[in-house]
Each structure stands twice: as C-alpha cells, then as structure tokens.
Amino acid sequence: MQLIDKNVIAKKRSGRLTLNNAMKWIFFLCTMVGLIVLVTLIVDTLMDAVGYLNMDFLTNFSSSRVESAGFYGAIIGSLWLMFVTVPVAIFLSVATALYLEEYAPKNKVTDFIKINISNLAGVPSVVFGLLGLAIFVRAMAMGNSVLAAGLTLALMILPVIVVSSQEAIRSVPSTVREASIGMGATKWQTVSRIILPAAIPGIITGIILAISRAIGETAPLVVIGVPTTLLVTPDGFLDSFQAMPMQIYAWIKMPQEEFQYLAAAGIIVLLAILILMNSVAIFIRNKFSRRY
Amino acid sequence: MVNIMEANTITKNAGTAVLEDRAHTGTQESAERKPVFKTNNFNLWYGDNHALQDINLRFNQNEVSAIIGPSGCGKSTFVKALNRMVELVPIVRTEGEILYRDQDIFNRKMTVEELRTKVGMVFQKPNPFPKSIYDNVAYGPRVHGIRKKKILDEVVEKSLRDAAIWDEVKDRLNENAYGLSGGQQQRICIARALATEPDVILMDEPTSALDPISTTKVEDLMHELKKNYSIIVVTHNMQQAARVSDTTAFFYQGYVVEHDDTKVIFENPRDQRTEDYVSGRFG
Numbered sequence: 001m002q003l004i005d006k007n008v009i010a011k012k013r014s015g016r017l018t019l020n021n022a023m024k025w026i027f028f029l030c031t032m033v034g035l036i037v038l039v040t041l042i043v044d045t046l047m048d049a050v051g052y053l054n055m056d057f058l059t060n061f062s063s064s065r066v067e068s069a070g071f072y073g074a075i076i077g078s079l080w081l082m083f084v085t086v087p088v089a090i091f092l093s094v095a096t097a098l099y100l101e102e103y104a105p106k107n108k109v110t111d112f113i114k115i116n117i118s119n120l121a122g123v124p125s126v127v128f129g130l131l132g133l134a135i136f137v138r139a140m141a142m143g144n145s146v147l148a149a150g151l152t153l154a155l156m157i158l159p160v161i162v163v164s165s166q167e168a169i170r171s172v173p174s175t176v177r178e179a180s181i182g183m184g185a186t187k188w189q190t191v192s193r194i195i196l197p198a199a200i201p202g203i204i205t206g207i208i209l210a211i212s213r214a215i216g217e218t219a220p221l222v223v224i225g226v227p228t229t230l231l232v233t234p235d236g237f238l239d240s241f242q243a244m245p246m247q248i249y250a251w252i253k254m255p256q257e258e259f260q261y262l263a264a265a266g267i268i269v270l271l272a273i274l275i276l277m278n279s280v281a282i283f284i285r286n287k288f289s290r291r292y
Numbered sequence: 293m294v295n296i297m298e299a300n301t302i303t304k305n306a307g308t309a310v311l312e313d314r315a316h317t318g319t320q321e322s323a324e325r326k327p328v329f330k331t332n333n334f335n336l337w338y339g340d341n342h343a344l345q346d347i348n349l350r351f352n353q354n355e356v357s358a359i360i361g362p363s364g365c366g367k368s369t370f371v372k373a374l375n376r377m378v379e380l381v382p383i384v385r386t387e388g389e390i391l392y393r394d395q396d397i398f399n400r401k402m403t404v405e406e407l408r409t410k411v412g413m414v415f416q417k418p419n420p421f422p423k424s425i426y427d428n429v430a431y432g433p434r435v436h437g438i439r440k441k442k443i444l445d446e447v448v449e450k451s452l453r454d455a456a457i458w459d460e461v462k463d464r465l466n467e468n469a470y471g472l473s474g475g476q477q478q479r480i481c482i483a484r485a486l487a488t489e490p491d492v493i494l495m496d497e498p499t500s501a502l503d504p505i506s507t508t509k510v511e512d513l514m515h516e517l518k519k520n521y522s523i524i525v526v527t528h529n530m531q532q533a534a535r536v537s538d539t540t541a542f543f544y545q546g547y548v549v550e551h552d553d554t555k556v557i558f559e560n561p562r563d564q565r566t567e568d569y570v571s572g573r574f575g
C-alpha cells in the first residue's frame with residue numbers, strides 16, 4: 001500500500017542538494033562575467049583618462065591641439081539635448097502607455113499597436129536618425145538644432161519607456177482601480193491619484209534605461225549632422241550644438257594617440273553625468289516606492 | 293438533478309408568477325418600507341451568456357437585503373449592475389430597467405460618477421489603496437472636491453468610528469493601510485465607502501476573505517449601519533444571511549427564484565429549490 005519508497009527518496013536527496021548548490025554557483029559565475037568585463041573596461045578607460053581629466057578639460061572648447069582641447073561644448077550641448085529629449089519622451093510615452101492600457105478599447109487594433117510598439121524598440125538607431133533628418137531637420141526646417149536632435153532621440157527612446165510604463169501600469173491591481181471608480185471617481189482621478197503613483201517606480205526604471213541609451217547615442221546625431229567642432233554653446237533650442245558622444249567619436253577617429261586619451265576622459269565624464277542623472281531618477285523612484 | 297431541471301422549466305414557463313417579489317408585501321408591511329432600488333425585467337448578457345434573466349426585485353431603505361445563491365448564479369453581476377460597475381466588462385449588454393429612488397440609472401441624466409457616489413461598494417477582497425489609512429478614508433471626499441483639512445479630519449474620524457475601527461487605528465492614521473490585518477483592511481474599506489456618505493452600500497461577499505472574529509465584527513457593523521444606510525449584501529454564507537438581513541433574494545442560474553422576508557426564506561420558503569439550498573442540500 002506504500003506508494004512512495006522511502007529508500008528512493010533518500011537516494012535522490014543528495015543529488016537534489018548538489019544541484020541546488022551548483023545552480024547558485026552558476027548564477028554567481030554568470031554575474032561575475034558581466035561584472036569583470038565592465039570593471040576592466042572602466043578601469044582601462046580611467047587609466048587612459050587620468051592624465052587628461054582636469055579643470056581645463058571641463059572648461060575648454062574642443063580644439064585640434066591636444067593640450068587645449070576640452071569637453072565643455074559637448075557637455076553643455078548634451079545637457080541641452082537631454083533637456084529636450086527627456087521631458088518630450090516621458091510625456092509622450094507615459095501618455096501613450098496610459099491610453100493603451102486604460103482608455104483604448106480592447107480589440108485587435110489595440111493589440112496590433114501594442115505589439116508594434118515593442119517591435120519599434122528594436123529598430124536600429126540610424127533609422128531614427130534618418131527619420132529625424134527627413135522630418136525635423138528638412139521638412140520642418142529645424143536644421144541640425146538642439147530641438148531637431150532632441151526630438152529625434154525622444155522618438156528613439158519612446159518605445160522603451162512606453163513598454164516599461166505599460167508593464168508598470170498593468171501591474172497595478174485592478175481591485176484598487178475598481179475601488180476608486182466604485183466611489184464615483186472619474187477615470188482621470190483614478191489614473192492620476194491611484195494608478196500613476198503606484199506605477200511610477202516601474203515607469204522610472206524604464207526612463208533610466210532610456211536616458212542612458214539616449215545620452216550615449218551617436219548614430220542618429222551623425223545622420224542629423226551634429227558638428228564636432230563648434231566654439232560656442234547654444235543660446236536656444238534652434239541653435240546648433242555639440243554632443244558628448246559625437247565628440248568622443250571624433251577624437252577616437254583621430255590618428256594621434258593623445259586624442260585617444262581625450263576620448264577616454266570624455267567617456268568618464270559622460271558616465272559621471274549619466275550616473276548623476278540616474279541618481280536623481282532613483283531618488284524619485286525610492287521616494288515613491290516608500291510612500292506607496 | 294432531474295428534479296431541479298424540471299423545476300427550472302416550470303419556473304421559466306410560469307414566468308412572472310414566481311418572479312413576483314413578495315418581500316415588501318410580507319408581514320412587516322408598512323409605509324416605512326421605502327424602496328431604494330427597483331428592477332424591472334432586468335436582463336444582462338456577457339456576450340452570449342445570458343447571466344441575469346428578467347430580474348424583478350425591490351430593495352428597501354434602512355434594511356439589510358441579502359442575496360444568496362450557488363456560485364456562478366449571477367449575484368456579483370447583479371450588484372455590480374446596481375452601480376453600473378459591470379459595464380467595465382466590454383462585452384456586457386443590458387436590457388430592462390433599474391430604478392434608483394425612482395430614477396432610471398441608465399438614463400443619461402444620471403452620470404455613473406453620480407450614481408457611484410450615492411451607491412457605494414465594498415468588495416469581496418479587502419482592496420485598500422497603497423496609501424496611508426487617513427488617505428484611504430479621505431479619498432472619496434477629496435475626489436469629490438473637499439479640500440478643507442478640518443472637514444476631512446472630521447469625516448475620517450466619523451467614518452472610522454462608524455466602521456468600528458477607530459480605536460484600533462487612531463494612533464497610526466499615517467501608516468500604510470497594507471500594514472493592517474485582512475479584517476482591519478476590510479473595515480477600512482467600509483470606512484472608505486462611508487466617507488462619501490452614500491445612500492446605499494453594496495457589499496459583495498464582504499466577509500469571505502475574513503476570519504470568524506472579523507466576520508462577526510463586520511456583521512455587527514451591518515446591523516448598526518442600516519440605521520443610516522441601506523445595505524445590499526451578497527453572501528454565500530447562509531447563516532450570515534439569516535443573521536444580518538431583513539430580506540433575502542435567492543438567485544439561481546441567473547434568475548430570482550424567490551425574494552421574501554429573510555424569516556420566510558429560511559423557515560417557510562415557497563419554492564422547493566430555495567428550501568433545498570438554504571438547508572444545504574445543494575450549492
């Protein structure tokens with residue numbers, strides 16, 4: 001009548017425990033692979049950069065002479081760029097995600113749109129550059145301005161934020177939605193007071209990923225025709241500008257070895273600015289996840 | 293099984309004879325039994341599924357009206373129709389009338405926001421917002437435009453008192469409602485519903501996720517609340533219906549078999565199926 005043979009169980013036990021232990025080590029090693037590559041890269045770059053990272057580098061414009069070449073124009077230009085890209089991208093994508101998840105009728109057309117937005121996330125950035133060139137630079141005559149490039153990058157990161165926002169909105173339980181609607185709250189009140197606050201941490205995670213991509217993106221800027229040597233910073237959104245990844249790219253292309261070190265210094269500055277921007281985002285995210 | 297099937301067809305053929313609602317013509321007949329809700333030949337479909345069939349019911353003011361029946365018979369669908377929450381399901385189609393205080397709730401003159409303000413709802417699973425206890429209860433008034441801190445404070449305290457949970461939470465109003473036990477959360481949800489000062493409160497199996505002690509508390513609460521509110525409560529717990537309600541409607545496969553004073557339903561039902569169900573023979 002005994003269906004389970006206790007001896008078999010005893011025999012299998014050590015195998016299960018070994019596998020259990022082995023899995024932990026496999027996961028650990030996989031993590032290490034990524035980590036080691038990353039640390040090596042950063043340390044290598046830092047070593048190259050170290051002699052060139054100084055105040056002059058941060059305050060000088062770019063120059064064909066290594067001694068006086070700096071990153072100032074690129075830093076300021078990239079900040080201008082993000083000033084356009086980030087708000088436009090956040091506003092457009094969160095609104096899109098809200099519409100798709102909360103307002104759009106549940107039908108085949110909506111499903112089709114949803115699937116294609118995820119696919120857009122995989123479109124090569126050059127394609128967005130071409131789009132920006134055709135629409136913003138040429139058709140709308142913005143030239144190679146901050147606005148044209150900013151909007152192009154915003155379009156490029158749109159799908160990433162839309163998808164992660166959709167994910168975050170969907171994970172808000174429908175029971176709290178019903179609670180709100182059941183008390184006579186309007187859709188917008190429910191969205192703004194319940195759904196968005198609960199979804200913000202997830203949305204911000206998407207924003208962080210997207211900004212990290214946008215700030216280091218080179219290809220669309222090349223297509224749009226962003227200059228690499230410019231001795232002024234923009235005064236307005238319709239002015240031409242420099243950008244950090246473009247400057248780094250330009251330096252790397254130079255034959256002299258010293259310029260490679262300048263590029264390394266530029267990469268470090270770019271990373272530092274990125275970390276700074278993401279810290280702000282993480283700070284906001286933590287604030288919300290604690291309150292809700 | 294065969295018996296039930298036959299009874300079924302008989303009822304359907306007999307049509308309104310069985311569906312006629314006796315609850316307010318019963319022994320307690322008096323002018324005070326004012327209706328808050330009346331339904332006239334109300335029908336509802338989920339796509340092709342005819343979930344509610346020719347519902348003719350009447351629910352009175354300052355009473356607890358219970359809705360009982362086996363699962364899947366349409367109890368939740370029916371209460372969600374009363375505040376039009378059921379329309380959140382896109383495939384829903386309705387026919388017939390539901391009158392709230394003699395106003396057709398499907399009439400364009402009454403917006404769903406207005407209806408749901410007057411007809412509050414407490415759900416099966418406690419569903420507080422991921423906010424503080426205070427913000428949960430103040431949510432309704434705030435949504436309706438009340439900003440004054442003093443008024444909100446008073447509303448929150450009164451609602452929590454009425455929901456019999458004030459003493460347990462008065463020192464932790466700013467803590468997240470998720471930190472409370474299930475039973476406490478459900479009473480927070482009741483307080484939250486009371487804070488908008490509704491006229492009717494719909495409750496869909498409000499105690500099914502609660503332990504016996506919390507259940508008793510919520511049941512006592514219903515008894516207390518009916519002095520000022522009208523309560524329509526779905527329950528699959530027969531003892532609960534017998535304990536808390538004035539009238540009971542027995543739903544079966546999407547139609548109402550019998551609706552009468554609770555005493556009659558439990559002691560002297562007219563329909564065999566009601567008797568079988570309340571005595572636990574099926575369900």
Ligand SMILES: Nc1ncnc2c1ncn2[C@@H]1O[C@H](COP(=O)(O)OP(=O)(O)O)[C@@H](O)[C@H]1O
Binds near residue numbers: 341361364365366370
């Ligand atoms: N969202 C829905 N979509 C489609 N059919 C539904 C939905 N909700 C309920 N139904 C159907 O309606 C009938 C009644 O369900 P419900 O009202 O939940 O019953 P009860 O609350 O009495 O258990 C069932 O046949 C169920 O399958």
Ligand SMILES: [Mg+2]
Binds near residue numbers: 367368369
């Ligand atoms: Mg139900």
